[in-house]
Amino acid sequence: xxxxxxxxxxxxxxxxxxxxxxxxxxxxxxxxxxxxxxxxxxxxxxxxxxxxxxxxxxxxxxxxxxxxxxxxxxxxxxxxxxxxxxxxxxxxxxxxxxxxxxxxxxxxxxxxxxxxxxxxxxxxxxxxxxxxxxxxxxxxxxxxxxxxxxxxxxxxxxxxxxxxxxxxxxxxxxxxxxxxxxxxxxxxxxxxxxxxxxxxxxxxxxxxxxxxxxxxxxxxxxxxxxxxxxxxxxxxxxxxxxxxxxxxxxxxxxxxxxxxxxxxxxxxxxxxxxxxxxxxxxxxxxxxxxxxxxxxxxxxx
Amino acid sequence: xxxxxxxxxxxxxxxxxxxxxxxxxxxxxxxxxxxxxxxxxxxxxxxxxxxxxxxxxxxxxxxxxxxxxxxxxxxxxxxxxxxxxxxxxxxxxxxxxxxxxxxxxxxxxxxxxxxxxxxxxxxxxxxxxxxxxxxxxxxxxxxxxxxxxxxxxxxxxxxxxxxxxxxxxxxxxxxxxxxxxxxxxxxxxxxxxxxxxxxxxxxxxxxxxxxxxxxxxxxxxxxxxxxxxxxxxxxxxxxxxxxxxxxxxxxxxxxxxx
Numbered sequence: 001x002x003x004x005x006x007x008x009x010x011x012x013x014x015x016x017x018x019x020x021x022x023x024x025x026x027x028x029x030x031x032x033x034x035x036x037x038x039x040x041x042x043x044x045x046x047x048x049x050x051x052x053x054x055x056x057x058x059x060x061x062x063x064x065x066x067x068x069x070x071x072x073x074x075x076x077x078x079x080x081x082x083x084x085x086x087x088x089x090x091x092x093x094x095x096x097x098x099x100x101x102x103x104x105x106x107x108x109x110x111x112x113x114x115x116x117x118x119x120x121x122x123x124x125x126x127x128x129x130x131x132x133x134x135x136x137x138x139x140x141x142x143x144x145x146x147x148x149x150x151x152x153x154x155x156x157x158x159x160x161x162x163x164x165x166x167x168x169x170x171x172x173x174x175x176x177x178x179x180x181x182x183x184x185x186x187x188x189x190x191x192x193x194x195x196x197x198x199x200x201x202x203x204x205x206x207x208x209x210x211x212x213x214x215x216x217x218x219x220x221x222x223x224x225x226x227x228x229x230x231x232x233x234x235x236x237x238x239x240x241x242x243x244x245x246x247x248x249x250x251x252x253x254x255x256x257x258x259x260x261x262x263x264x265x266x267x268x269x270x271x272x273x274x275x276x277x278x279x280x281x282x283x284x285x286x287x288x289x290x291x292x293x294x295x296x297x298x299x300x301x
Numbered sequence: 302x303x304x305x306x307x308x309x310x311x312x313x314x315x316x317x318x319x320x321x322x323x324x325x326x327x328x329x330x331x332x333x334x335x336x337x338x339x340x341x342x343x344x345x346x347x348x349x350x351x352x353x354x355x356x357x358x359x360x361x362x363x364x365x366x367x368x369x370x371x372x373x374x375x376x377x378x379x380x381x382x383x384x385x386x387x388x389x390x391x392x393x394x395x396x397x398x399x400x401x402x403x404x405x406x407x408x409x410x411x412x413x414x415x416x417x418x419x420x421x422x423x424x425x426x427x428x429x430x431x432x433x434x435x436x437x438x439x440x441x442x443x444x445x446x447x448x449x450x451x452x453x454x455x456x457x458x459x460x461x462x463x464x465x466x467x468x469x470x471x472x473x474x475x476x477x478x479x480x481x482x483x484x485x486x487x488x489x490x491x492x493x494x495x496x497x498x499x500x501x502x503x504x505x506x507x508x509x510x511x512x513x514x515x516x517x518x519x520x521x522x523x524x525x526x527x528x529x530x531x532x533x534x535x536x537x538x539x540x541x542x543x544x545x546x547x548x549x550x551x552x553x554x555x556x557x558x559x
Contacts, residue, residue: 174401
Protein backbone atom coordinates (compact mmCIF):
# COMPACT_ATOMS: atom_id res chain seq x y z
CA UNK A 1 0.00 0.00 0.00
CA UNK A 2 2.75 2.45 1.01
CA UNK A 3 4.85 1.31 -1.90
CA UNK A 4 1.98 1.88 -4.29
CA UNK A 5 1.41 5.33 -2.83
CA UNK A 6 5.12 6.10 -3.21
CA UNK A 7 5.15 4.90 -6.81
CA UNK A 8 2.12 7.04 -7.61
CA UNK A 9 3.71 10.05 -5.89
CA UNK A 10 7.13 9.69 -7.54
CA UNK A 11 6.10 8.51 -10.99
CA UNK A 12 5.51 12.06 -12.36
CA UNK A 13 9.28 12.67 -12.06
CA UNK A 14 9.77 10.00 -14.70
CA UNK A 15 6.93 11.04 -16.99
CA UNK A 16 8.43 13.32 -19.67
CA UNK A 17 5.27 14.44 -21.44
CA UNK A 18 1.50 14.21 -21.65
CA UNK A 19 1.57 11.05 -23.70
CA UNK A 20 3.17 9.20 -20.81
CA UNK A 21 0.77 10.82 -18.38
CA UNK A 22 -2.04 9.53 -20.54
CA UNK A 23 -0.70 5.97 -20.40
CA UNK A 24 -0.24 6.22 -16.63
CA UNK A 25 -3.81 7.45 -16.17
CA UNK A 26 -5.19 4.59 -18.25
CA UNK A 27 -3.11 2.13 -16.25
CA UNK A 28 -4.43 3.59 -13.00
CA UNK A 29 -8.03 3.40 -14.12
CA UNK A 30 -7.73 -0.13 -15.44
CA UNK A 31 -5.91 -1.14 -12.27
CA UNK A 32 -8.67 0.21 -10.04
CA UNK A 33 -11.22 -1.75 -12.04
CA UNK A 34 -9.20 -4.95 -12.15
CA UNK A 35 -8.55 -4.80 -8.40
CA UNK A 36 -12.33 -5.00 -8.04
CA UNK A 37 -12.72 -7.74 -10.62
CA UNK A 38 -9.98 -9.72 -8.89
CA UNK A 39 -12.14 -9.89 -5.77
CA UNK A 40 -14.69 -11.78 -7.85
CA UNK A 41 -12.39 -13.89 -10.03
CA UNK A 42 -9.23 -14.29 -7.98
CA UNK A 43 -10.55 -14.45 -4.44
CA UNK A 44 -14.10 -15.78 -4.77
CA UNK A 45 -13.28 -17.95 -7.80
CA UNK A 46 -16.25 -16.83 -9.88
CA UNK A 47 -15.77 -15.87 -13.52
CA UNK A 48 -17.34 -12.90 -15.25
CA UNK A 49 -16.98 -12.55 -19.01
CA UNK A 50 -19.32 -9.60 -19.15
CA UNK A 51 -17.75 -7.18 -16.76
CA UNK A 52 -17.14 -4.51 -19.38
CA UNK A 53 -20.93 -4.23 -19.47
CA UNK A 54 -20.81 -2.56 -16.06
CA UNK A 55 -18.03 -0.24 -17.24
CA UNK A 56 -20.29 0.75 -20.11
CA UNK A 57 -23.32 1.24 -17.88
CA UNK A 58 -21.38 3.43 -15.46
CA UNK A 59 -19.82 5.43 -18.29
CA UNK A 60 -23.08 5.95 -20.13
CA UNK A 61 -25.01 6.80 -16.96
CA UNK A 62 -22.47 9.55 -16.28
CA UNK A 63 -22.48 10.68 -19.90
CA UNK A 64 -26.26 10.84 -20.23
CA UNK A 65 -26.96 12.42 -16.84
CA UNK A 66 -24.33 15.13 -17.25
CA UNK A 67 -24.78 15.98 -20.93
CA UNK A 68 -28.52 15.50 -21.40
CA UNK A 69 -29.84 16.38 -17.95
CA UNK A 70 -27.16 18.77 -16.72
CA UNK A 71 -26.33 16.80 -13.56
CA UNK A 72 -23.09 17.60 -11.76
CA UNK A 73 -20.57 14.85 -12.62
CA UNK A 74 -20.09 13.70 -9.03
CA UNK A 75 -23.81 13.23 -8.49
CA UNK A 76 -24.08 11.42 -11.83
CA UNK A 77 -21.22 9.14 -10.87
CA UNK A 78 -22.82 8.30 -7.52
CA UNK A 79 -26.20 7.59 -9.10
CA UNK A 80 -24.44 5.44 -11.72
CA UNK A 81 -22.79 3.46 -8.93
CA UNK A 82 -26.13 2.93 -7.21
CA UNK A 83 -27.88 1.89 -10.43
CA UNK A 84 -25.11 -0.44 -11.56
CA UNK A 85 -25.03 -1.95 -8.06
CA UNK A 86 -28.78 -2.49 -8.19
CA UNK A 87 -28.66 -4.04 -11.67
CA UNK A 88 -25.75 -6.28 -10.67
CA UNK A 89 -27.68 -7.35 -7.58
CA UNK A 90 -30.77 -8.25 -9.59
CA UNK A 91 -28.95 -10.33 -12.21
CA UNK A 92 -26.47 -11.86 -9.77
CA UNK A 93 -28.88 -14.01 -7.81
CA UNK A 94 -30.01 -16.20 -10.69
CA UNK A 95 -26.64 -16.09 -12.48
CA UNK A 96 -24.38 -16.93 -9.56
CA UNK A 97 -26.25 -20.12 -8.79
CA UNK A 98 -24.46 -21.37 -11.88
CA UNK A 99 -20.96 -22.75 -11.83
CA UNK A 100 -17.99 -23.04 -14.16
CA UNK A 101 -18.82 -22.99 -17.86
CA UNK A 102 -22.47 -22.15 -17.22
CA UNK A 103 -21.56 -19.08 -15.20
CA UNK A 104 -19.10 -18.03 -17.92
CA UNK A 105 -21.82 -18.32 -20.57
CA UNK A 106 -24.39 -16.43 -18.50
CA UNK A 107 -22.06 -13.51 -17.75
CA UNK A 108 -21.02 -13.47 -21.41
CA UNK A 109 -24.71 -13.15 -22.31
CA UNK A 110 -25.14 -10.36 -19.79
CA UNK A 111 -22.28 -8.38 -21.34
CA UNK A 112 -23.73 -8.84 -24.83
CA UNK A 113 -27.18 -7.70 -23.69
CA UNK A 114 -25.76 -4.51 -22.18
CA UNK A 115 -23.72 -3.86 -25.32
CA UNK A 116 -26.78 -4.31 -27.55
CA UNK A 117 -28.88 -2.02 -25.37
CA UNK A 118 -26.22 0.71 -25.56
CA UNK A 119 -26.05 0.34 -29.35
CA UNK A 120 -29.79 0.28 -29.92
CA UNK A 121 -31.00 2.95 -27.52
CA UNK A 122 -29.50 5.50 -29.85
CA UNK A 123 -31.85 8.34 -28.88
CA UNK A 124 -30.16 8.32 -25.47
CA UNK A 125 -26.73 6.87 -26.18
CA UNK A 126 -26.04 8.01 -29.70
CA UNK A 127 -25.82 4.38 -30.81
CA UNK A 128 -22.66 3.19 -32.52
CA UNK A 129 -21.47 6.76 -33.04
CA UNK A 130 -21.13 7.25 -29.29
CA UNK A 131 -21.63 10.53 -27.49
CA UNK A 132 -19.74 13.48 -26.06
CA UNK A 133 -19.12 13.66 -22.35
CA UNK A 134 -18.51 16.99 -20.60
CA UNK A 135 -15.37 17.36 -18.46
CA UNK A 136 -15.34 16.34 -14.82
CA UNK A 137 -15.88 19.16 -12.35
CA UNK A 138 -15.66 19.02 -8.61
CA UNK A 139 -16.59 21.99 -6.37
CA UNK A 140 -16.34 24.27 -9.37
CA UNK A 141 -12.84 23.07 -10.32
CA UNK A 142 -12.43 21.22 -13.59
CA UNK A 143 -10.05 18.32 -14.12
CA UNK A 144 -8.64 20.05 -17.15
CA UNK A 145 -5.29 18.45 -17.95
CA UNK A 146 -3.45 15.17 -17.69
CA UNK A 147 -1.71 16.21 -14.50
CA UNK A 148 -4.97 16.79 -12.64
CA UNK A 149 -6.37 13.52 -13.93
CA UNK A 150 -3.22 11.73 -12.91
CA UNK A 151 -3.63 12.71 -9.26
CA UNK A 152 -7.34 12.02 -9.26
CA UNK A 153 -6.77 8.57 -10.76
CA UNK A 154 -3.97 7.86 -8.32
CA UNK A 155 -6.24 8.70 -5.41
CA UNK A 156 -9.04 6.49 -6.74
CA UNK A 157 -6.62 3.62 -7.28
CA UNK A 158 -5.32 3.90 -3.72
CA UNK A 159 -8.87 3.88 -2.35
CA UNK A 160 -9.67 0.86 -4.53
CA UNK A 161 -6.63 -1.03 -3.24
CA UNK A 162 -7.37 -0.07 0.35
CA UNK A 163 -10.99 -1.21 0.11
CA UNK A 164 -10.04 -4.45 -1.65
CA UNK A 165 -7.37 -5.28 0.92
CA UNK A 166 -9.82 -4.56 3.74
CA UNK A 167 -12.38 -6.89 2.21
CA UNK A 168 -9.87 -9.68 1.64
CA UNK A 169 -8.70 -9.60 5.24
CA UNK A 170 -12.16 -9.48 6.84
CA UNK A 171 -14.82 -12.05 7.70
CA UNK A 172 -16.39 -11.24 4.34
CA UNK A 173 -13.15 -11.88 2.46
CA UNK A 174 -12.49 -15.10 4.33
CA UNK A 175 -15.97 -16.30 3.45
CA UNK A 176 -15.26 -15.54 -0.22
CA UNK A 177 -11.92 -17.31 -0.18
CA UNK A 178 -13.47 -20.22 1.69
CA UNK A 179 -16.23 -20.73 -0.85
CA UNK A 180 -13.53 -20.68 -3.51
CA UNK A 181 -11.46 -23.27 -1.62
CA UNK A 182 -14.34 -25.57 -0.72
CA UNK A 183 -17.93 -24.57 -1.25
CA UNK A 184 -19.36 -27.26 1.05
CA UNK A 185 -16.91 -26.41 3.82
CA UNK A 186 -18.03 -22.78 3.61
CA UNK A 187 -21.68 -23.80 3.67
CA UNK A 188 -21.43 -26.01 6.72
CA UNK A 189 -19.47 -23.23 8.45
CA UNK A 190 -22.57 -21.07 7.99
CA UNK A 191 -21.64 -19.11 4.88
CA UNK A 192 -24.66 -18.44 2.69
CA UNK A 193 -22.53 -18.96 -0.42
CA UNK A 194 -24.99 -17.55 -2.96
CA UNK A 195 -25.42 -14.40 -0.91
CA UNK A 196 -21.67 -13.86 -0.66
CA UNK A 197 -21.16 -14.43 -4.37
CA UNK A 198 -23.85 -11.84 -5.02
CA UNK A 199 -22.16 -9.39 -2.68
CA UNK A 200 -18.77 -9.65 -4.33
CA UNK A 201 -20.34 -9.49 -7.78
CA UNK A 202 -22.06 -6.23 -6.83
CA UNK A 203 -18.90 -4.79 -5.30
CA UNK A 204 -16.83 -5.55 -8.37
CA UNK A 205 -19.56 -4.17 -10.64
CA UNK A 206 -19.55 -0.90 -8.68
CA UNK A 207 -15.74 -0.68 -9.00
CA UNK A 208 -16.24 -1.08 -12.76
CA UNK A 209 -18.96 1.56 -12.79
CA UNK A 210 -16.77 4.15 -11.05
CA UNK A 211 -13.97 3.61 -13.52
CA UNK A 212 -16.46 3.66 -16.39
CA UNK A 213 -17.65 7.09 -15.27
CA UNK A 214 -14.10 8.38 -14.87
CA UNK A 215 -12.99 7.11 -18.27
CA UNK A 216 -15.99 8.70 -19.96
CA UNK A 217 -15.17 12.08 -18.47
CA UNK A 218 -11.44 11.75 -19.04
CA UNK A 219 -11.69 10.79 -22.70
CA UNK A 220 -14.62 13.15 -23.23
CA UNK A 221 -16.27 10.65 -25.52
CA UNK A 222 -17.86 7.24 -25.09
CA UNK A 223 -18.89 4.51 -27.52
CA UNK A 224 -20.57 1.15 -26.87
CA UNK A 225 -17.18 -0.49 -27.46
CA UNK A 226 -16.30 0.06 -23.78
CA UNK A 227 -18.85 -2.59 -22.90
CA UNK A 228 -17.87 -4.90 -25.75
CA UNK A 229 -16.85 -8.51 -25.43
CA UNK A 230 -13.22 -7.79 -26.19
CA UNK A 231 -12.97 -5.30 -23.36
CA UNK A 232 -14.39 -7.90 -20.94
CA UNK A 233 -11.79 -10.39 -22.06
CA UNK A 234 -9.09 -7.76 -21.68
CA UNK A 235 -10.11 -7.21 -18.05
CA UNK A 236 -10.11 -10.93 -17.27
CA UNK A 237 -6.69 -11.20 -18.92
CA UNK A 238 -5.34 -8.47 -16.65
CA UNK A 239 -6.48 -10.45 -13.60
CA UNK A 240 -5.05 -13.72 -14.87
CA UNK A 241 -1.71 -12.35 -16.07
CA UNK A 242 -1.11 -10.26 -12.97
CA UNK A 243 -2.07 -13.00 -10.58
CA UNK A 244 -5.33 -14.34 -9.25
CA UNK A 245 -6.07 -13.58 -5.63
CA UNK A 246 -3.40 -10.91 -5.48
CA UNK A 247 -4.45 -7.27 -5.35
CA UNK A 248 -1.05 -5.97 -6.39
CA UNK A 249 -0.89 -8.67 -9.02
CA UNK A 250 -4.03 -7.13 -10.49
CA UNK A 251 -2.30 -3.75 -10.58
CA UNK A 252 0.72 -5.27 -12.33
CA UNK A 253 -1.54 -7.10 -14.78
CA UNK A 254 -3.37 -3.90 -15.58
CA UNK A 255 -0.08 -2.06 -16.08
CA UNK A 256 1.34 -4.67 -18.44
CA UNK A 257 -1.75 -5.12 -20.54
CA UNK A 258 -2.41 -1.39 -20.79
CA UNK A 259 1.13 -0.70 -21.95
CA UNK A 260 1.25 -3.68 -24.27
CA UNK A 261 -0.93 -2.23 -27.06
CA UNK A 262 1.30 0.89 -27.06
CA UNK A 263 4.41 -1.25 -27.36
CA UNK A 264 2.83 -3.56 -29.90
CA UNK A 265 1.33 -0.79 -31.99
CA UNK A 266 4.03 -1.25 -34.63
CA UNK A 267 2.54 -4.67 -35.37
CA UNK A 268 -0.65 -2.85 -36.33
CA UNK A 269 -3.53 -5.27 -36.76
CA UNK A 270 -1.66 -8.07 -35.08
CA UNK A 271 -1.78 -6.74 -31.51
CA UNK A 272 -4.68 -9.05 -30.75
CA UNK A 273 -2.61 -12.05 -31.74
CA UNK A 274 0.11 -11.02 -29.31
CA UNK A 275 -2.55 -10.47 -26.70
CA UNK A 276 -3.97 -13.97 -27.16
CA UNK A 277 -0.49 -15.47 -27.18
CA UNK A 278 0.36 -13.78 -23.88
CA UNK A 279 -2.80 -15.14 -22.30
CA UNK A 280 -2.02 -18.66 -23.51
CA UNK A 281 1.61 -18.54 -22.44
CA UNK A 282 0.64 -17.23 -18.99
CA UNK A 283 -1.80 -20.07 -18.48
CA UNK A 284 0.83 -22.62 -19.54
CA UNK A 285 3.89 -21.28 -17.72
CA UNK A 286 2.54 -19.08 -14.94
CA UNK A 287 -0.87 -20.48 -14.06
CA UNK A 288 -0.88 -18.53 -10.81
CA UNK A 289 -0.06 -15.29 -12.55
CA UNK A 290 2.98 -13.07 -12.62
CA UNK A 291 3.19 -11.60 -9.14
CA UNK A 292 2.32 -14.72 -7.04
CA UNK A 293 4.83 -16.77 -9.06
CA UNK A 294 7.59 -14.23 -8.54
CA UNK A 295 6.71 -13.92 -4.86
CA UNK A 296 6.91 -17.70 -4.43
CA UNK A 297 10.31 -17.82 -6.20
CA UNK A 298 11.53 -14.98 -4.00
CA UNK A 299 10.50 -16.74 -0.80
CA UNK A 300 12.15 -19.99 -1.85
CA UNK A 301 15.52 -18.43 -2.60
CA UNK B 302 -35.71 -34.29 25.17
CA UNK B 303 -33.51 -35.39 22.33
CA UNK B 304 -31.40 -32.82 20.53
CA UNK B 305 -32.02 -34.32 17.14
CA UNK B 306 -34.84 -36.59 16.02
CA UNK B 307 -34.94 -38.29 12.63
CA UNK B 308 -38.27 -39.71 11.51
CA UNK B 309 -38.74 -42.09 8.57
CA UNK B 310 -35.91 -40.47 6.61
CA UNK B 311 -35.36 -41.71 3.07
CA UNK B 312 -33.10 -40.64 0.24
CA UNK B 313 -32.89 -42.21 -3.17
CA UNK B 314 -30.59 -41.34 -6.05
CA UNK B 315 -32.36 -42.29 -9.29
CA UNK B 316 -33.84 -45.52 -8.00
CA UNK B 317 -31.00 -46.41 -5.64
CA UNK B 318 -32.23 -46.24 -2.07
CA UNK B 319 -29.25 -44.88 -0.17
CA UNK B 320 -31.21 -44.38 3.04
CA UNK B 321 -34.58 -46.00 3.71
CA UNK B 322 -37.15 -45.31 6.37
CA UNK B 323 -34.58 -44.44 8.99
CA UNK B 324 -35.61 -43.19 12.42
CA UNK B 325 -33.37 -42.47 15.38
CA UNK B 326 -32.73 -39.90 18.07
CA UNK B 327 -29.60 -38.15 19.25
CA UNK B 328 -29.52 -37.33 22.91
CA UNK B 329 -27.99 -34.16 24.25
CA UNK B 330 -24.48 -34.41 25.63
CA UNK B 331 -23.71 -37.98 24.57
CA UNK B 332 -21.34 -39.54 22.05
CA UNK B 333 -23.26 -41.33 19.33
CA UNK B 334 -21.76 -43.47 16.62
CA UNK B 335 -23.17 -44.55 13.29
CA UNK B 336 -21.49 -47.66 11.97
CA UNK B 337 -22.09 -50.07 9.12
CA UNK B 338 -20.32 -51.69 6.19
CA UNK B 339 -19.10 -49.57 3.28
CA UNK B 340 -22.03 -48.20 1.30
CA UNK B 341 -24.44 -48.60 4.22
CA UNK B 342 -25.43 -44.94 3.87
CA UNK B 343 -23.59 -43.39 6.81
CA UNK B 344 -22.19 -40.41 4.98
CA UNK B 345 -25.52 -39.95 3.17
CA UNK B 346 -27.18 -39.68 6.59
CA UNK B 347 -24.63 -37.00 7.56
CA UNK B 348 -25.27 -35.11 4.35
CA UNK B 349 -29.02 -35.28 4.96
CA UNK B 350 -28.68 -34.09 8.54
CA UNK B 351 -26.40 -31.17 7.66
CA UNK B 352 -28.46 -29.98 4.71
CA UNK B 353 -26.08 -30.88 1.88
CA UNK B 354 -28.68 -33.36 0.57
CA UNK B 355 -32.43 -32.85 0.64
CA UNK B 356 -34.35 -35.88 1.93
CA UNK B 357 -36.75 -37.65 -0.45
CA UNK B 358 -39.17 -38.25 2.41
CA UNK B 359 -39.11 -38.05 6.20
CA UNK B 360 -38.47 -35.40 8.80
CA UNK B 361 -35.50 -34.03 10.72
CA UNK B 362 -36.25 -32.24 13.97
CA UNK B 363 -33.39 -30.31 15.55
CA UNK B 364 -33.83 -28.86 19.01
CA UNK B 365 -37.62 -29.16 18.84
CA UNK B 366 -37.94 -27.48 15.45
CA UNK B 367 -38.48 -29.14 12.11
CA UNK B 368 -35.49 -28.40 9.85
CA UNK B 369 -36.13 -30.88 7.03
CA UNK B 370 -34.62 -29.67 3.76
CA UNK B 371 -33.07 -26.51 5.19
CA UNK B 372 -29.85 -25.23 3.65
CA UNK B 373 -26.53 -26.13 5.24
CA UNK B 374 -25.70 -22.57 6.30
CA UNK B 375 -29.04 -22.28 8.08
CA UNK B 376 -28.44 -25.47 10.01
CA UNK B 377 -25.00 -24.16 10.91
CA UNK B 378 -26.69 -21.09 12.35
CA UNK B 379 -28.80 -23.39 14.53
CA UNK B 380 -25.72 -25.05 15.94
CA UNK B 381 -24.74 -27.93 13.66
CA UNK B 382 -21.18 -28.38 12.59
CA UNK B 383 -19.32 -31.17 10.85
CA UNK B 384 -16.15 -32.55 9.34
CA UNK B 385 -15.76 -34.56 6.16
CA UNK B 386 -14.54 -38.01 5.35
CA UNK B 387 -12.63 -36.73 2.33
CA UNK B 388 -11.13 -33.51 3.64
CA UNK B 389 -12.80 -30.23 2.78
CA UNK B 390 -9.96 -27.88 3.61
CA UNK B 391 -9.60 -24.52 1.88
CA UNK B 392 -6.08 -24.90 0.54
CA UNK B 393 -6.04 -21.33 -0.71
CA UNK B 394 -5.93 -20.11 2.90
CA UNK B 395 -3.68 -20.40 5.91
CA UNK B 396 -4.39 -22.98 8.59
CA UNK B 397 -5.57 -20.45 11.11
CA UNK B 398 -7.81 -18.76 8.54
CA UNK B 399 -9.47 -22.11 7.89
CA UNK B 400 -10.36 -22.28 11.56
CA UNK B 401 -11.52 -18.66 11.51
CA UNK B 402 -13.98 -19.51 8.74
CA UNK B 403 -15.62 -21.82 11.25
CA UNK B 404 -16.35 -18.84 13.46
CA UNK B 405 -17.92 -16.98 10.54
CA UNK B 406 -21.41 -16.66 12.03
CA UNK B 407 -20.15 -15.06 15.21
CA UNK B 408 -18.34 -12.27 13.37
CA UNK B 409 -19.53 -8.96 11.99
CA UNK B 410 -19.85 -9.64 8.26
CA UNK B 411 -21.56 -6.43 7.19
CA UNK B 412 -20.32 -5.14 3.88
CA UNK B 413 -19.53 -1.57 4.80
CA UNK B 414 -17.76 -2.51 8.02
CA UNK B 415 -15.56 -4.97 6.15
CA UNK B 416 -14.85 -2.57 3.29
CA UNK B 417 -13.75 0.24 5.59
CA UNK B 418 -12.20 -2.00 8.24
CA UNK B 419 -14.15 -0.37 11.04
CA UNK B 420 -12.61 -0.79 14.50
CA UNK B 421 -15.36 -3.19 15.59
CA UNK B 422 -14.63 -5.52 12.67
CA UNK B 423 -10.91 -5.32 13.36
CA UNK B 424 -11.31 -6.10 17.06
CA UNK B 425 -13.66 -9.02 16.35
CA UNK B 426 -11.16 -10.39 13.83
CA UNK B 427 -8.22 -10.14 16.22
CA UNK B 428 -10.14 -11.92 18.95
CA UNK B 429 -11.29 -14.55 16.46
CA UNK B 430 -7.69 -15.18 15.35
CA UNK B 431 -6.57 -15.66 18.95
CA UNK B 432 -9.41 -18.07 19.61
CA UNK B 433 -8.63 -19.95 16.42
CA UNK B 434 -5.01 -20.41 17.50
CA UNK B 435 -6.22 -21.62 20.89
CA UNK B 436 -8.55 -24.11 19.23
CA UNK B 437 -5.72 -25.37 17.09
CA UNK B 438 -3.75 -26.06 20.26
CA UNK B 439 -6.81 -27.77 21.74
CA UNK B 440 -7.09 -29.96 18.65
CA UNK B 441 -3.38 -30.77 18.81
CA UNK B 442 -2.27 -28.84 15.73
CA UNK B 443 -1.01 -25.75 17.53
CA UNK B 444 2.40 -25.99 15.94
CA UNK B 445 0.84 -25.33 12.53
CA UNK B 446 -0.69 -22.02 13.66
CA UNK B 447 1.60 -20.13 11.31
CA UNK B 448 1.41 -22.58 8.43
CA UNK B 449 -0.42 -22.53 5.12
CA UNK B 450 -3.07 -25.25 4.90
CA UNK B 451 -1.48 -26.84 1.81
CA UNK B 452 1.77 -27.36 3.73
CA UNK B 453 0.19 -29.56 6.42
CA UNK B 454 0.25 -33.37 6.55
CA UNK B 455 -2.93 -35.42 6.28
CA UNK B 456 -3.34 -36.29 9.95
CA UNK B 457 -2.97 -32.65 10.95
CA UNK B 458 -5.55 -31.59 8.37
CA UNK B 459 -8.07 -33.99 9.90
CA UNK B 460 -7.65 -32.20 13.19
CA UNK B 461 -7.65 -28.82 11.55
CA UNK B 462 -11.13 -29.69 10.30
CA UNK B 463 -12.20 -30.57 13.82
CA UNK B 464 -10.82 -27.25 15.06
CA UNK B 465 -12.75 -25.47 12.33
CA UNK B 466 -15.93 -27.29 13.26
CA UNK B 467 -15.42 -26.41 16.92
CA UNK B 468 -14.83 -22.74 16.10
CA UNK B 469 -18.56 -22.51 15.37
CA UNK B 470 -19.18 -23.51 19.01
CA UNK B 471 -21.65 -26.13 17.82
CA UNK B 472 -24.28 -27.86 19.88
CA UNK B 473 -24.11 -30.88 17.62
CA UNK B 474 -20.79 -31.93 16.10
CA UNK B 475 -20.82 -34.54 13.35
CA UNK B 476 -17.48 -36.20 12.66
CA UNK B 477 -17.23 -38.25 9.47
CA UNK B 478 -14.45 -40.81 9.91
CA UNK B 479 -12.07 -38.65 11.93
CA UNK B 480 -9.64 -41.56 12.34
CA UNK B 481 -9.56 -42.73 8.72
CA UNK B 482 -6.03 -42.93 7.40
CA UNK B 483 -4.44 -42.30 10.79
CA UNK B 484 -1.94 -44.53 12.57
CA UNK B 485 -2.79 -46.06 15.98
CA UNK B 486 -1.09 -43.29 17.97
CA UNK B 487 -2.93 -40.61 16.04
CA UNK B 488 -6.19 -42.53 16.41
CA UNK B 489 -5.67 -42.64 20.12
CA UNK B 490 -5.14 -38.89 20.18
CA UNK B 491 -8.34 -38.33 18.17
CA UNK B 492 -10.12 -40.57 20.68
CA UNK B 493 -8.97 -38.31 23.51
CA UNK B 494 -9.89 -35.21 21.55
CA UNK B 495 -13.45 -36.45 20.96
CA UNK B 496 -13.86 -37.24 24.63
CA UNK B 497 -12.59 -33.76 25.56
CA UNK B 498 -15.12 -32.22 23.17
CA UNK B 499 -17.96 -34.31 24.57
CA UNK B 500 -16.92 -33.49 28.12
CA UNK B 501 -17.23 -29.80 27.29
CA UNK B 502 -20.93 -30.37 26.62
CA UNK B 503 -21.02 -30.72 22.84
CA UNK B 504 -23.10 -33.59 21.52
CA UNK B 505 -21.03 -35.71 19.16
CA UNK B 506 -22.12 -37.97 16.33
CA UNK B 507 -19.40 -40.11 14.89
CA UNK B 508 -19.19 -42.12 11.70
CA UNK B 509 -16.18 -44.39 12.03
CA UNK B 510 -14.75 -47.70 10.88
CA UNK B 511 -12.23 -48.09 13.66
CA UNK B 512 -14.16 -50.44 15.96
CA UNK B 513 -11.87 -50.06 18.93
CA UNK B 514 -12.44 -46.31 18.85
CA UNK B 515 -16.21 -46.66 18.37
CA UNK B 516 -16.75 -49.32 21.03
CA UNK B 517 -14.53 -47.48 23.46
CA UNK B 518 -16.11 -44.05 23.48
CA UNK B 519 -19.71 -44.34 22.25
CA UNK B 520 -22.66 -44.00 24.61
CA UNK B 521 -24.96 -45.11 21.85
CA UNK B 522 -24.39 -46.89 18.55
CA UNK B 523 -26.61 -47.00 15.48
CA UNK B 524 -25.89 -49.77 12.98
CA UNK B 525 -26.85 -49.27 9.34
CA UNK B 526 -26.93 -51.82 6.56
CA UNK B 527 -28.13 -51.09 3.03
CA UNK B 528 -29.52 -47.75 4.17
CA UNK B 529 -31.72 -49.26 6.88
CA UNK B 530 -31.40 -49.44 10.62
CA UNK B 531 -30.09 -52.84 11.61
CA UNK B 532 -29.74 -52.28 15.33
CA UNK B 533 -29.06 -49.66 17.95
CA UNK B 534 -28.08 -49.52 21.58
CA UNK B 535 -25.03 -49.49 23.78
CA UNK B 536 -21.73 -50.95 22.65
CA UNK B 537 -22.42 -54.17 24.52
CA UNK B 538 -25.92 -54.57 23.11
CA UNK B 539 -24.77 -53.96 19.58
CA UNK B 540 -21.85 -56.36 19.89
CA UNK B 541 -24.18 -59.07 21.14
CA UNK B 542 -26.76 -58.57 18.40
CA UNK B 543 -26.63 -61.62 16.08
CA UNK B 544 -27.79 -59.65 13.06
CA UNK B 545 -25.00 -57.15 13.52
CA UNK B 546 -22.46 -59.91 13.85
CA UNK B 547 -23.74 -61.53 10.68
CA UNK B 548 -23.95 -58.39 8.58
CA UNK B 549 -21.15 -56.31 9.88
CA UNK B 550 -18.70 -57.80 12.30
CA UNK B 551 -18.26 -60.68 9.87
CA UNK B 552 -16.76 -58.35 7.34
CA UNK B 553 -14.75 -56.71 10.08
CA UNK B 554 -13.01 -59.90 11.11
CA UNK B 555 -12.16 -60.50 7.46
CA UNK B 556 -10.55 -57.12 7.26
CA UNK B 557 -8.65 -57.78 10.47
CA UNK B 558 -7.21 -60.98 9.06
CA UNK B 559 -5.62 -58.99 6.25
